[in-house]
Amino acid sequence: MKRKVMGVLCYLLGVVLFVIANSAVVSGSPIQLSYFQRAALCGAAVCSIGIAPFLCPSKTRVGTVIKFGIAVVLICCIFAFGGFKPNDMA
Secondary structure, eight states: OHHHHHHHHHHHHHHHHHHHHHHTTSTTOSOOOOHHHHHHHHHHHHHHHHHHHHHSOOSSHHHHHHHHHHHHHHHHHHHHTTTTSOOOOO
């Protein structure tokens, strides 16, 4: 039971880290992060999401596919929404 909770918390931690990193890009945000800090937060988010499917092994093949599918979708969203792009102004 604890491993399942830890897996879900890793998914949530990854999402929260990504939201914090991307909220620093919005003008007027109270969070001011440099590009290196944003990249580090997004890297930690990818690692957290990537570890989550391995914490609690599934008993069925469908459960394993769903876990890895969620992880892949979340990691793709980090890249699609510009998690690792620099936030410099032109």
